[in-house]
Amino acid sequence: MKRLLTLLFCLCTFAGFAAEPTERGEKEEAFNPGEMILHHIGDSHEWHWFSTDNNEFTSYLPIIAYRPGKGLSVFSSKRLIKGAEETENPAATAKTTEESEGPVYEGLRLHHEELVSTDGSPVYDLSITKNIAALFGSSLLMLVLFRYIAGNYVKNQGRAPKGVQSFFEPIIVFIRDEVAKKSIGPKYERYMPYLLTLFFFVWFNNLLGLTPGAANLTGNISITFTLAILTLVITLFSANKTYWQHIFATPGVPKLLLPIMIPVELIGAFLVKPASLTIRLFANITAGHIVILSFIALIFIFKSPAVAPISLAFGLFISVLELLVAILQAYIFTLLTAMYIGGAVEEHHHDEEHSLDMRTGHADSVIPSPTAH
Amino acid sequence: MLLSLLLQIANATGLAVFGAAIGAGLVALGAGLGIGRIGGQAMEAIGRQPEASGKIQTAMLIVAALIEGLALFAVVVCLLISFKL
Numbered sequence: 001m002k003r004l005l006t007l008l009f010c011l012c013t014f015a016g017f018a019a020e021p022t023e024r025g026e027k028e029e030a031f032n033p034g035e036m037i038l039h040h041i042g043d044s045h046e047w048h049w050f051s052t053d054n055n056e057f058t059s060y061l062p063i064i065a066y067r068p069g070k071g072l073s074v075f076s077s078k079r080l081i082k083g084a085e086e087t088e089n090p091a092a093t094a095k096t097t098e099e100s101e102g103p104v105y106e107g108l109r110l111h112h113e114e115l116v117s118t119d120g121s122p123v124y125d126l127s128i129t130k131n132i133a134a135l136f137g138s139s140l141l142m143l144v145l146f147r148y149i150a151g152n153y154v155k156n157q158g159r160a161p162k163g164v165q166s167f168f169e170p171i172i173v174f175i176r177d178e179v180a181k182k183s184i185g186p187k188y189e190r191y192m193p194y195l196l197t198l199f200f201f202v203w204f205n206n207l208l209g210l211t212p213g214a215a216n217l218t219g220n221i222s223i224t225f226t227l228a229i230l231t232l233v234i235t236l237f238s239a240n241k242t243y244w245q246h247i248f249a250t251p252g253v254p255k256l257l258l259p260i261m262i263p264v265e266l267i268g269a270f271l272v273k274p275a276s277l278t279i280r281l282f283a284n285i286t287a288g289h290i291v292i293l294s295f296i297a298l299i300f301i302f303k304s305p306a307v308a309p310i311s312l313a314f315g316l317f318i319s320v321l322e323l324l325v326a327i328l329q330a331y332i333f334t335l336l337t338a339m340y341i342g343g344a345v346e347e348h349h350h351d352e353e354h355s356l357d358m359r360t361g362h363a364d365s366v367i368p369s370p371t372a373h
Numbered sequence: 374m375l376l377s378l379l380l381q382i383a384n385a386t387g388l389a390v391f392g393a394a395i396g397a398g399l400v401a402l403g404a405g406l407g408i409g410r411i412g413g414q415a416m417e418a419i420g421r422q423p424e425a426s427g428k429i430q431t432a433m434l435i436v437a438a439l440i441e442g443l444a445l446f447a448v449v450v451c452l453l454i455s456f457k458l
Contacts, residue, residue, distance in 0.1 A: 178431075276442060283445030332438040 033297035041216045041289045044113055044130045045077040049213045061133055065108055065115055066124040077127070079105040131223070134215035138205050146200075175199055175334065183338035184345060191341055194234060198227065199334040206285055206326035210319065218329075219286040221278060228274035231337045235269075239344040246343075273340060277333060284329050288322040393454035396447065404444035408437045 047059040060078035067073070082102040102110050107118050115125040145164070152165040161169050180188040180195055205217040217223055245251075247265040249258070295315040299307050383391040415433040419426045 276446075279446055279449060280438075280442035283449050284441065287445060287448060328434060328438055332435065332442075335435065 031297075031300045031303075033294070033301060036297060036300075037290055037293045040293050041219055041286055042113065043215075043220060045110060045115075045127055046081055047130045047133060047213075047215070059133075061128045061130065063108070063115065064126040064128065066126060067117060067121055069121070070107075073106050073108065075105060077110075079103065080108065080110045130215045131217050131220050134205075134208070134217045135223070138201070138208055138217065142197075142200060142204060171199075172196060179331075179335050179338045183335070183342040185342060185347075187345055190238075191234070191338070194230075195334050195338055198231075198337060199330050202227070202281065202333050203327055203330035206330060207323070209285065209289070210322055210326070216286070216289055218281055219289060221282045224278045224281045225274075227281075227333070228277040231277060231340060232270070232274045234337075235340045235344045238341060240346075242346055242348040243344045245348075273336075277336060281329050281333055284325055288318065288325055291318050292322070389457075390455045393451040396454075397451040400444050400447040400451070404440055407440045407444075411436050411440070 045061055045063060047061060049057040049059070051057070060076045060081065063073070063075055063077045063080065065073045080103060104118055108123065109116055109118055115123050115127070117123050149165050149168055152161070152163075156162075156165070160166075175196055176188070176192060180192055184191055202218055205223075208214050209216045209218060247269060248262055250261050250265065253261050292315050295311045295318065298311050299305070379391075411433055415429050418429050
């Protein structure tokens with residue numbers, strides 16, 4: 001088992017620095033590192049696994065486009081990728097208006113990975129892109145994995161866990177004890193499913209994004225934005241009166257400052273918190289990918305294999321750092337979500353803590369009442 | 374002489390991209406200072422009380438991630454400028 005894992009690790013480390021795809025045209029274009037990097041971290045309508053000298057292995061994902069007035073169009077993205085259908089249908093590819101724009105099919109065209117219609121009408125792009133296919137894949141992986149673990153818990157009741165179950169149990173217990181119980185308090189069980197799903201979703205997708213030929217899912221700002229909005233919605237729906245009181249009538253604030261405090265608190269709760277969650281995860285993961293890709297691009301900029309050892313060494317170091325960042329960002333996202341939810345469900349007990357004893361000027365001091373002996 | 378070289382570069386690629394590059398460097402500086410300070414204080418605290426090293430390490434990582442989040446806000450802005458979005 002250990003040898004198998006070592007072999008797998010060596011293969012992934014080797015193949016992770018995948019070669020550039022062979023140019024479709026005959027002419028040699030100058031290497032544009034910015035374009036290569038953006039192409040690798042961005043979304044795409046095809047899933048390009050890898051290329052060898054003579055072949056390319058690409059999965060052409062379906063394009064699903066809705067145009068008001070023309071209805072739904074569903075077809076393979078092979079028809080819109082330049083050069084993918086050269087030998088099959090010369091008549092269709094002859095419709096190209098410019099060489100660089102790509103073939104047109106049913107009045108639709110891919111303009112820099114964006115679906116546009118040739119007559120300028122609005123197009124709603126509902127396609128299964130690379131990120132969405134990766135989302136399905138990783139969701140399936142999580143479903144299968146955690147159903148298996150849950151089944152193991154039912155089967156092995158009263159016995160010690162083994163195998164996959166024993167790997168995930170400390171992590172799940174850590175989330176329950178250190179993150180949920182500490183931040184949310186006694187009502188933590190209601191939120192455990194969401195927190196666990198969030199943690200493992202972010203962690204698995206961060207890790208999967210580092211593998212060769214993978215889709216950069218958590219580096220897609222739409223995905224992280226959705227997660228942040230989910231956190232916001234759960235926080236708002238589980239907020240009790242104390243929470244709204246803290247926003248609209250922050251205790252300890254003199255009345256004159258309230259016109260400033262209320263907008264600040266509202267912006268903090270509704271805008272800054274989801275935005276910071278979104279940007280933090282998106283930027284961390286994307287920046288890591290950009291750094292690794294930049295080191296690879298160095299080899300092509302200098303056009304010499306002598307740069308390769310340095311490039312590989314730095315790239316390896318950054319990749320190991322990215323492994324840490326993967327789990328750290330998942331933990332931070334989950335921890336902050338738990339803290340926001342905890343802030344929302346907190347019970348009203350602050351007044352005794354923050355009260356200032358007006359007789360002595362000490363906070364929370366124990367003053368014997370005159371009637372006590 | 375260095376100043377005239379910088380001005381030449383700024384003129385060539387455009388002042389906005391030049392500003393974005395300087396901004397990103399400054400952000401890296403700020404984040405490095407912040408996280409370095411946190412790390413230093415964490416080391417001191419662990420040296421002072423080795424039994425609490427687990428808690429200190431956890432807290433240090435959390436704060437480092439928050440500071441890094443802030444730094445990446447600024448990096449995203451610089452990237453947006455340099456890709457003219």
